[in-house]
Amino acid sequence: MALAVSLRGARRELDERTAPLAGLVAAFIFAAQMLNFPVAAGTSGHLLGGALAAILVGPCTGVLCVSVVLLMQGVLFADGGLTALGVDVTDMAVTTTVVSYAVFRALLAVLPRKRRSATVASFVAALVSVPAAAVVFTLLYAIGGTTDVSPGKVATAMIGVHVLVGIGEAVITALTVSAVIAVRPDLVHGARGLRQRLTLRVNSVLVDAPAPVAARTSRRALWVTGLVTSLLLAGFVSFYASxxxxxxxxxxxxxxxxxxxxxxxxxxxxxADYGVKSVSDARLSGGLAGVIGVGVTVVAGSAVFWAVRRRRGSDASPVNTGP
Known part of the structure; x- marks a missing residue:
C-alpha cells in the first residue's frame, strides 16, 4: 500500500531534472550504508537515508529510493531477510521518510526563508527519524514478535542506541543537503522557494540587494561527481568502516x-556479505562488491524513476486544440 501511494506521488515529484538525481540518491544511500560508524562500546550505526532522500527528491520518491536500496541489499548481498522486506520497507523507508519530511517542513515554516534553514531543518529531521524508526520497529515486534522478550525491554534498548545513531544520520544528512544546495539549490526538493538574502549597507541602512548571477554546476557534472563519490565510499572507504x-x-x-x-x-x-566470493583478498573483494552494488543500484533506481516519469507523461490529459 505504501509503495503504491509512493509511486503515485512520485509521478508528481519527478521531472526531467530530478529523475536522474533520484537514481543517484539511491546509489549514494547504498554506498553510505556500507560505512558503519561506532556509536557505543561494541555497537555501530549506519545511515538509513530516509531523511536525505525525502529532502533531496521528495518524500514519495524518497520512499522508493530507500526501497530500491533495501531490495538490492536483500537480493544481491544477503543483507536483510527477503521475507522481512515488507517490515524493512515500512520501518526504514516509509517511517524515516514520512517522519523526517514532516519535521523538515514544520521547521521551515517557522525558520527564516533562507537556504541555511534547510540545512538546520535537515539535521533535526534526520535526528528525529532514526529513533522514530526504532519506535515503529518495537510496535511491529509487539504485533508479530516470535520471542518472549517484552516490548518494553525492546523499546528501551532500541530507542537508546538509535538516538546515538541518529546523531550520525543527522550529520551526514545535513552535510550532504548543504553541499547540494550550495551548487544546485533548484534540484533540492525541500529547498525550493528558499533564497539566500543579500543586503547592502547604504548610508548606514541595510537594504536588500539583488543576488549576483553565479555559474551553476551542470546537472551532468553534479551527477558524475555524486556517482564518483558513491563509488569511492563503497569501493574504498567502506573497508575502514566499523x-x-x-x-x-x-x-x-x-x-x-x-x-x-x-x-x-x-x-x-x-x-553475499558484501564480498566477491571468487576474490580472496578481503580489501579487493569488499571494494569490488561495493562498486558492483553502486552500479546495480544506480541502474535499477534510474530505470524505476524514468519509468515513473514516463508514466506521468502518459497519464497527462491531451490538450484539446479544437476541430
Whole structure:
C-alpha cells in the first residue's frame, strides 16, 4: 500500500531534472550504508537515508529510493531477510521518510526563508527519524514478535542506541543537503522557494540587494561527481568502516530476538556479505562488491524513476486544440 501511494506521488515529484538525481540518491544511500560508524562500546550505526532522500527528491520518491536500496541489499548481498522486506520497507523507508519530511517542513515554516534553514531543518529531521524508526520497529515486534522478550525491554534498548545513531544520520544528512544546495539549490526538493538574502549597507541602512548571477554546476557534472563519490565510499572507504554490529543486530543478539534466525535465502549469492566470493583478498573483494552494488543500484533506481516519469507523461490529459 505504501509503495503504491509512493509511486503515485512520485509521478508528481519527478521531472526531467530530478529523475536522474533520484537514481543517484539511491546509489549514494547504498554506498553510505556500507560505512558503519561506532556509536557505543561494541555497537555501530549506519545511515538509513530516509531523511536525505525525502529532502533531496521528495518524500514519495524518497520512499522508493530507500526501497530500491533495501531490495538490492536483500537480493544481491544477503543483507536483510527477503521475507522481512515488507517490515524493512515500512520501518526504514516509509517511517524515516514520512517522519523526517514532516519535521523538515514544520521547521521551515517557522525558520527564516533562507537556504541555511534547510540545512538546520535537515539535521533535526534526520535526528528525529532514526529513533522514530526504532519506535515503529518495537510496535511491529509487539504485533508479530516470535520471542518472549517484552516490548518494553525492546523499546528501551532500541530507542537508546538509535538516538546515538541518529546523531550520525543527522550529520551526514545535513552535510550532504548543504553541499547540494550550495551548487544546485533548484534540484533540492525541500529547498525550493528558499533564497539566500543579500543586503547592502547604504548610508548606514541595510537594504536588500539583488543576488549576483553565479555559474551553476551542470546537472551532468553534479551527477558524475555524486556517482564518483558513491563509488569511492563503497569501493574504498567502506573497508575502514566499523566491524561492530549495528544497533538492531546488537539489540537482537543481546535480547535474544535472533534466537529463531534462519539462513538468508540469498546466502549463496556470489556477493553475499558484501564480498566477491571468487576474490580472496578481503580489501579487493569488499571494494569490488561495493562498486558492483553502486552500479546495480544506480541502474535499477534510474530505470524505476524514468519509468515513473514516463508514466506521468502518459497519464497527462491531451490538450484539446479544437476541430
Amino acid at each position: 566491524s561492530n554490529p549495528d544497533g538492531l543486530e546488537k539489540v537482537a543478539h543481546d535480547k535474544g530476538l535472533d534466537a529463531k534466525e534462519r539462513e538468508h535465502a540469498a546466502a549463496d549469492s556470489p556477493l
